[in-house]
Amino acid sequence: MNTPATGPQPIGRRGAIKALAGALSTGMLAACNGMGRPLSDAEKLSLNQSVEGKVYWLGDEAYEVARGSTCYRANKPKRYPQVIVQPLSDKDVVAAVKFAKAHGLKVTTRSGGHSWSASHIRDHCVLIDMARMQEISIDPATQTLWVNPGMIGSVINRHLEPHGLVVPTAHHPSPGIGGFCLNGGFGWNSRLWGNGARHVLAVDVVNADGELIRADATQNSDFWWAARGGGAGFFGVIVRMHLQARPRPKYWKATVYSFDNAAAVFDDVMTWACNIVPHVPPYLELVMSTTANKRETGEPCPARISIAALAITDDEAQADAALALLDSVPHREKANFKVEKVPTTLEERYQSGFKADPAGMRFAADNMYTDAPTEVLVPRLRKVFLELPTPHTHTFWFAWGPCKPFPKDMALSMQGPIFLGTYTLWEDEAQDTMMAAWPPMQMKALSDLSLGGQLNDENMLHHPQRYYTDEAWAKYEALRQKHDPQGRFEGFLGKPMPL
Numbered sequence: 001m002n003t004p005a006t007g008p009q010p011i012g013r014r015g016a017i018k019a020l021a022g023a024l025s026t027g028m029l030a031a032c033n034g035m036g037r038p039l040s041d042a043e044k045l046s047l048n049q050s051v052e053g054k055v056y057w058l059g060d061e062a063y064e065v066a067r068g069s070t071c072y073r074a075n076k077p078k079r080y081p082q083v084i085v086q087p088l089s090d091k092d093v094v095a096a097v098k099f100a101k102a103h104g105l106k107v108t109t110r111s112g113g114h115s116w117s118a119s120h121i122r123d124h125c126v127l128i129d130m131a132r133m134q135e136i137s138i139d140p141a142t143q144t145l146w147v148n149p150g151m152i153g154s155v156i157n158r159h160l161e162p163h164g165l166v167v168p169t170a171h172h173p174s175p176g177i178g179g180f181c182l183n184g185g186f187g188w189n190s191r192l193w194g195n196g197a198r199h200v201l202a203v204d205v206v207n208a209d210g211e212l213i214r215a216d217a218t219q220n221s222d223f224w225w226a227a228r229g230g231g232a233g234f235f236g237v238i239v240r241m242h243l244q245a246r247p248r249p250k251y252w253k254a255t256v257y258s259f260d261n262a263a264a265v266f267d268d269v270m271t272w273a274c275n276i277v278p279h280v281p282p283y284l285e286l287v288m289s290t291t292a293n294k295r296e297t298g299e300p301c302p303a304r305i306s307i308a309a310l311a312i313t314d315d316e317a318q319a320d321a322a323l324a325l326l327d328s329v330p331h332r333e334k335a336n337f338k339v340e341k342v343p344t345t346l347e348e349r350y351q352s353g354f355k356a357d358p359a360g361m362r363f364a365a366d367n368m369y370t371d372a373p374t375e376v377l378v379p380r381l382r383k384v385f386l387e388l389p390t391p392h393t394h395t396f397w398f399a400w401g402p403c404k405p406f407p408k409d410m411a412l413s414m415q416g417p418i419f420l421g422t423y424t425l426w427e428d429e430a431q432d433t434m435m436a437a438w439p440p441m442q443m444k445a446l447s448d449l450s451l452g453g454q455l456n457d458e459n460m461l462h463h464p465q466r467y468y469t470d471e472a473w474a475k476y477e478a479l480r481q482k483h484d485p486q487g488r489f490e491g492f493l494g495k496p497m498p499l
């Protein structure tokens with residue numbers, strides 16, 4: 001399977017040289033403290049010597065490779081941390097945060113580096129890249145596991161398979177479990193089991209003073225609450241997570257209908273989908289997506305639309321009954337590709353996710369939840385679904401509802417019955433500005449229909465919108481002030497609430 005490597009991802013020699021030239025042209029080659037004074041060799045040495053893992057200073061030869069490898073997307077942001085630390089232990093993380101504190105620098109953290117906005121790559125900070133800490137310990141008796149946040153979802157589920165267990169992870173193999181759960185997390189069977197955030201039983205965190213603490217429902221519970229869906233505003237570095245796993249369901253069965261001429265069937269199919277949301281059982285994932293490349297060859301083509309449903313359950317009859325919901329898909333007899341009620345596996349699903357968002361591409365994303373009435377929504381969606389700017393761009397509709405209220409013991413608070421996400425994929429650097437602008441432009445055009453956004457696919461830098469309820473946001477702001485009064489942790493890249 002084409003799963004990318006777990007550790008830092010190489011950006012290639014040419015990419016590194018090019019990006020370093022960018023840094024050089026900005027005259028940012030000397031690492032500085034928080035006041036802009038260049039750090040002395042002795043000051044740098046103090047960090048190098050207190051960290052067992054790797055340290056890359058701005059200006060070091062290997063810096064740009066280390067910076068680029070923290071980020072899945074090929075369009076690396078032009079933002080430059082003062083230093084990148086790749087810890088091997090909790091002690092290294094403590095040392096990095098204490099160094100930041102002593103020198104007035106801010107801290108960001110990277111787990112798997114799949115944030116679409118690359119929110120961990122910021123100017124003038126200490127970037128803690130958790131990629132080298134890769135421990136997992138499973139307790140089959142309690143169906144729980146301890147894991148470092150830089151471990152990627154598909155690898156965790158491979159470790160869990162012999163125990164008959166699974167955790168909800170991203171539908172793509174390589175997002176880190178850390179960012180996935182911290183930002184909410186739509187994962188396998190999340191409509192039934194809840195988001196990734198809900199599976200976080202405890203976290204070990206290095207706080208703003210550089211102390212290692214454990215947080216769960218009974219101790220340091222502010223940190224636990226925020227780790228469950230708080231996103232990039234989290235006021236600490238999560239070094240370890242205790243997760244609830246689930247017994248792995250026996251049946252993974254799928255139905256897919258794909259139409260080559262999306263424009264011809266769009267109104268009927270989208271109307272059907274929006275109207276069926278209240279009837280989608282919790283163990284069924286129902287997705288519609290458009291893309292503009294041929295299924296078999298990947299060659300460019302006019303937008304085609306797929307309706308895909310995945311039933312995940314222990315009861316085969318229940319899976320088949322759920323998939324029978326798709327018997328009423330309009331025009332399904334004319335589908336150019338169809339599979340009905342076929343068994344599939346988690347590995348196959350990960351591969352399919354990888355095919356949609358392959359490594360090495362340039363990416364931008366944005367999203368929203370909506371509860372707009374079908375007749376209002378469908379005509380407004382034509383542009384974002386049908387006028388895709390590149391062959392691999394895809395727009396995605398997901399039936400999240402009927403929504404159950406989120407419990408109050410987590411920061412994750414934003415949801416809506418229909419999730420919409422749009423993702424531009426391109427290869428040519430010359431298209432960067434145009435392609436990066438496309439997703440927020442589409443979502444802003446629909447903002448009168450939006451309830452707010454999902455943090456995992458956020459683009460709040462270019463499209464501020466609501467990511468929390470008022471109640472959760474007020475609590476979060478107060479906790480950030482209480483636990484990180486000096487703003488040691490960089491926080492959101494953009495505005496997580498409407499302007």
Ligand SMILES: Cc1cc2nc3c(=O)[nH]c(=O)nc-3n(C[C@H](O)[C@H](O)[C@H](O)COP(=O)(O)OP(=O)(O)OC[C@H]3O[C@@H](n4cnc5c(N)ncnc54)[C@H](O)[C@@H]3O)c2cc1C
Binds near residue numbers: 170185186
């Ligand atoms: C190809 C692709 C497919 C995806 N598919 C899905 C999907 O199916 N479902 C879904 O819900 N999401 C999906 N996502 C979104 C993804 O889950 C989020 O971007 C998530 O944040 C990625 O986790 P990460 O650890 O790789 O991210 P990172 O980029 O490492 O982290 C994201 C942010 O979280 C914070 N953070 C991360 N780790 C820590 C830590 N240890 N301590 C403190 N703060 C931390 C930082 O602010 C960081 O900028 C996908 C993303 C991509 C690129």
